[in-house]
Amino acid sequence: MKNTFKRILTLCLILISLVLMNAQQKRKMENTALLIIDVQNDYFPGGKMELEGAEQAGKNAQKVLQYFRKNNLPVIHIMHVSINEGAAFFLPDTSGVEINSFVSPQNGEKIIIKHFPNSFRETDLLKYLHSKNIKNLVITGMMTDVCVEATTRAAFDFGFHNTIIGDATATRDRELNGQVVKASEIQRSFLAGISALGSLYAGIISTYDFISEK
Template identity: 75%
Template sequence: MKNKFKTILTSCLILISMITMNAQQQKTEHTALLIIDVQNDYFPGGKMTLEKSVQAAENTRRILEYFRNNHLPVIHIQHISTNDGATFFLPGTEGTKINHLVLPREDEKVIVKHFPNSFRETDLLGYLQSKKIKNLVITGMMTDVCVESTTRAAFDFGFTNTIIGDATATRNRELNGEVIKAEEVQRSFLAGISALGNLYARVINTDELLK
């Protein structure tokens, strides 16, 4: 009887393990991590410091490690400013380099862009299609500029998007002479992009993704 019980228990544990592995595989199938503009100018001492940029980058680092450990595709987006009057991400400067917390590995794709939308005049769409990517996990900076414009464009191209809210960051804005705090800007844009039943993107935090 004891041996029979052990056999049944072992079989149950194996079944549970297989179900868990299958669920994890389905969770990440055809999924890539998109890290947008986590560059030095956005950090303390940079030319366009964001609120909580270090915290956002630390969370991005955790997510990056998860994708690397699970051998999932990672794409780094790097902005180089070429427009007249640009004051940050200037070519050849330290501020334009990807921050040390999320430095790309040699086997990870790096795409340089010159516009907020990471798809505009880049090979991002073609690369994702070549890898049969259907789902994007999006982190980066700034929430209300490059992250938002890239996410909306990705939706138009048919991708299913998940933004990791606490792995994004922005800064104070001004409207009609009134300062809008970064926290309010952050919450408003994340709320807007996930409106109508997560139309453009589902918004979760780092711990939710990694659990």
């Protein structure tokens, strides 16, 4: 009889703990939105500006997106459309400009079209975030050293607390003074830089750790 009572008591304590943990997790994610920046077909194999590791980054962005959907948290898709003369990718009315199937928007999810690296520039992103009382941004997307960085730094200046899912971002090789700088080096350097000074502009976390911690 005593053993049965102990088992029931233990089960009740576990259930109470789970309920409290779930409530705590929801509180931690209050006023938080997911930004998915430029996860578009031209960045994937066969596209006009293929990035290194785009597919893995896309899969990780998908996992984060699934978490936000499961918990009914705000999701914002940023879609770049090139309008500048001489642009070679993300051209209007092409398959390359379309949002990749890894993170295809669902009904009710905000889509913001931009024409500059900074997702706030000449868009309604800031107004929309304020309308939803968003204070914290979880950021994924492409390219790490261009649109992701530009948007993150701008978000900090607007007073947002930022978290970048590092392995849900991607970039490509660059050239400087005739020398190739590998995408992996750029990835590490830009994530290190934006998280410097005590994660001033953004904290960096992996997909697994983000989902596990929440």
